[in-house]
């Protein structure tokens with residue numbers, strides 16, 4: 001294993017998980033092992049591997065060498081004992097909830113979770129007789145009261161989507177520990193470069209690898225890290241429910257992750273510069289970015305994050321009509337539903353995370369119709385700002 005105490009994050013994102021693996025024909029890169037099964041020359045060895053007495057692989061729905069290398073890379077970056085992976089970020093989330101919750105249980109979470117996660121909480125868990133309590137995202141009094149009533153899982157996400165609120169993981173993990181609840185944190189927006197929830201008291205950290213970890217918007221997957229015991233419990237559930245990450249996508253993540261720190265540092269810088277620039281623009285009503293001193297959760301962000309991330313959101317004067325004019329004028333931004341890749345990506349919540357809500361529901365969730373979610377890419381900052389500048393000129397001051 002790579003020495004976790006001495007190696008830095010860039011070193012870990014390059015070498016992590018790679019040295020433990022037998023290299024095929026002396027290749028320097030992790031091979032893509034497409035094989036569905038693994039063959040043994042005698043029954044005893046085969047049985048020892050199947051019983052997990054000897055390391056090895058049996059069947060790729062369970063484990064696969066390329067997939068394992070990706071899991072180890074993320075595990076080292078999150079300083080975790082164990083990791084396992086999934087076909088998508090949503091598969092990671094549904095498998096974690098599915099393996100930790102049973103009928104009669106209760107889960108406490110926040111209103112601002114990712115849209116898909118919110119659907120699990122509102123539509124899929126209640127019919128299974130699992131009680132879901134979704135609190136106001138930064139109302140600690142409410143969240144702590146609900147935790148104290150008893151729950152099996154506290155599920156958090158920070159920074160949130162698309163409101164970019166920050167939640168104090170350490171404080172709420174402390175409250176959850178008192179009632180014996182497991183703490184799960186979606187770390188997709190922050191990445192392991194900017195934040196390590198396990199060090200703040202979380203039991204499980206999870207990622208949609210489709211976003212920053214892969215970084216090139218060309219592979220779908222999810223990953224979780226935590227103690228060997230908890231990760232094994234989720235792995236047992238996933239190997240039978242079958243939401244396995246494919247070796248080809250695992251390879252794309254391994255390659256993408258070699259530049260994770262470089263990309264995230266640049267995205268942190270670009271997002272900060274853009275947030276500052278937008279803040280002084282007359283057509284911009286509000287900018288949500290935790291790096292701004294005016295952000296209501298700036299202090300918590302400073303405490304628990306090493307960088308403020310590449311995600312921001314802002315509202316434009318003139319609402320939805322204005323963003324329909326302005327967004328298509330951007331030359332260096334995809335209008336798309338994803339985020340966290342090398343290209344800048346923009347999208348209004350009305351077409352992405354909150355497409356199924358009514359205007360009233362969005363207003364209640366603090367999402368103005370003129371809100372834009374902005375995922376800063378790694379382009380040159382001068383070009384991104386010039387691009388925003390020319391596109392915003394199409395809007396008439398009111």
Ligand SMILES: *Cc1c(COP(=O)(O)O)cnc(C)c1O
Pocket residue numbers: 088089090091114116157161186188189208209210211220221222
């Ligand atoms: C995209 C995303 C997910 C879901 O991941 P998929 O890979 O699309 O299934 C979960 N949480 C957050 C914060 C996300 O941005």
